[in-house]
Amino acid sequence: MTDSFHRWNGTDSYIADDALAAAVNVATALQRPLLVKGEPGTGKTLLAHAIAEGLGMELFTWHVKSTTRAQDGCWVYDAVARLQDSRFGDRDVRDVSQYIELGPLGRAFSSDQRAVLLIDEIDKADIEFPNDLLHELDAMRFVITETGEEVKAKHRPVVIITSNAEKELPDAFLRRCVFHYIDFPDEDRLAQICRVHHPEVDDKLLAAALRRFMALRSVKHLRKKPTTSELVDWISGLRLAGIDPEKLQTTLPFAGVLLKDESDAQKAAKAGAADGSGGESGGGSGSASGGGWRGWR
Amino acid sequence: MFAGFHTMLRSAGLQVGLTEWLALVEALDAGIVEPSLRSFYDVSRSLVCRDEGDYDRFDQAFVAYFEGADLPPGLKDKLKAWLSKPIERPALSEEELAKLQELDLDALRKLFEERLAEQTERHDGGDKWIGTGGKSPFGQGGQHPTGMRVGEGAKGRGSAVAAARARRFRNYRSDRVLDTRAISVAIRRLRRLERKSRRIELDVDETVRKTARSDDLVIVERPERRNQARVVLMMDSGGSMEPHTRLVEQFFSALKNGGGLREVETYYFHNCVYNKVFSDMERFVGKDVDDICRSVPPNTHLFMVGDAWMGPYELLAPYGSLEMVTSDKTPGIDRLLQLAKAFPKSVWINPIPENYWHAETIAQTREVMDMVPMTVEGIVEAVSALLGRGPKRDHREPVPMWTRDGVH
């Protein structure tokens, strides 16, 4: 291992704590993929951008969908275009290579400089996807079956993999990754993050907004807790509308930005964390008499 | 002494093998670990833990081992001692042992010692290798002249042991009750792939290949492969299920998205099944149980999800339902029996731990339907039973242990 590895520490626009920075540095130095998990909006996707920026590398993003196959990241063969051309086109269809396009993984491999490859939302893909991907990531090369051409990584890219799911990944895969879970930020860190996006924000407004936001997040059994990005958006709205911080103590303007689910809004109102009409709670249930099953409702 | 840490991690239930140990050595060698316990904590955690459920175990092991050792000076000796004592043998697999033999351990150890000495020296001498204090580690035209924004102030840099002792990740542990991947994998075993589908698909690859080789367009077709397995899922959305919401949602998403089933038909009920089940519980849109039972397609499995915890009359009495819309003369238990008969492949999945299953209504429900806990093992067991590979009880008429006084 050479000493050429650059310590990454976050960027001006990305707030990282020591643990996250350590995980990133372990991954880049050991040349292992970094698997990042965390609630929605905790900055998983943005992290890859910040790493690329901080290390001065190009970023290749591979956004995974339910239909994505591991091979798609390497290359895509446009068979339909070729078929089309064979009937009506004037291209020479015998030259298969015209119909091959490298995917993000392929492009990161062929990049002249070490690059960052983001494999975003790996949990969205089919269950076999990570296992298929393992092979390419281990070998750092693949062969395009249509042309027999081998694509080999000039430099091992820094691989960042994000996931939302509990544990969708096979053990063999996990064993090769450096792992980091981005915990939901505490109030101080949230304030830092908000300041990055709203450097000019009024201290009072920020404090008041954070207090309401934290109260909302503490409401039990929400379907979808408000996230960091929603907080950032919400503060934009508050600032644009020139909302008085005092007012935030009693009302919750633009509540829809924070709580998108109707039943969540009701739950929050019930808990007194948001205003709303459905304040009455508990319709006089007859006292449950009898044995050990009280409270089953 | 560090072998002790390793042992501690393992006894906390973490899978720390040679791979992880070597990775840690490599990390030390690469100069990532700063000579502080906090840094050692961050780095080793990123290599040892595989999901957030592991964090709490890691924290416990860390506290247990390093309590009172929150000072960097001793670290060096400990690391050295650790390296001098390779991990106990039984912990290693054949493959790992072979790997270990290939390695020149002495060379590794020496490398490591040099590194550590160098780092400590540099650390004492100045800030060079940590690279804070205005010396940008990137050294690129002052892009980040003040260095990075990490660890500003004292707040971010709590002591490692204090951080570990806080055990902030304690609640993530319960998440492991359900491993959605394992469940998806289990459910997939229900799959029945058949190419006998009447639907024909275009074999694009073959078509192109043949066409490219001939002068004319050659269309290649084949029957589509389709999974024939279906699931009817009925879920209790009653109040006592609230604490299990997350668990049930996870199960539901694993079943729906990961299982690759041909169809998942979902209904809700409140506490028990009566004459109707609902696709929309809030607006009471649903289907008659009689209708569902009348036409069950082949290869259909019935999954009931619920705690089966309710008032006895809700299960046993005519008109036992708490909701007007499901006011039904037939007692709930008979509706369950009706379902069990209509679906020869059925199972009840209960999020309540098994040690509570002696509760009256749960026990009675089990008389009618096989019940498994909502855990990975439970669902694997359920799938085996559904595939006829496990022990399966036959559905008999329930013994009249709850007398119905002929009201029926």
Ligand SMILES: Nc1ncnc2c1ncn2[C@@H]1O[C@H](COP(=O)(O)OP(=O)(O)OP(=O)(O)O)[C@@H](O)[C@H]1O
């Ligand atoms: N550490 C951070 N520093 C700066 N901004 C942040 C940070 N974390 C989150 N944000 C803000 O939150 C937004 C959402 O981040 P991002 O899209 O990366 O989240 P995510 O974890 O990928 O979410 P999802 O799981 O929904 O994809 C960012 O655009 C940014 O505005």
Ligand SMILES: [Mg+2]
């Ligand atoms: Mg994202």
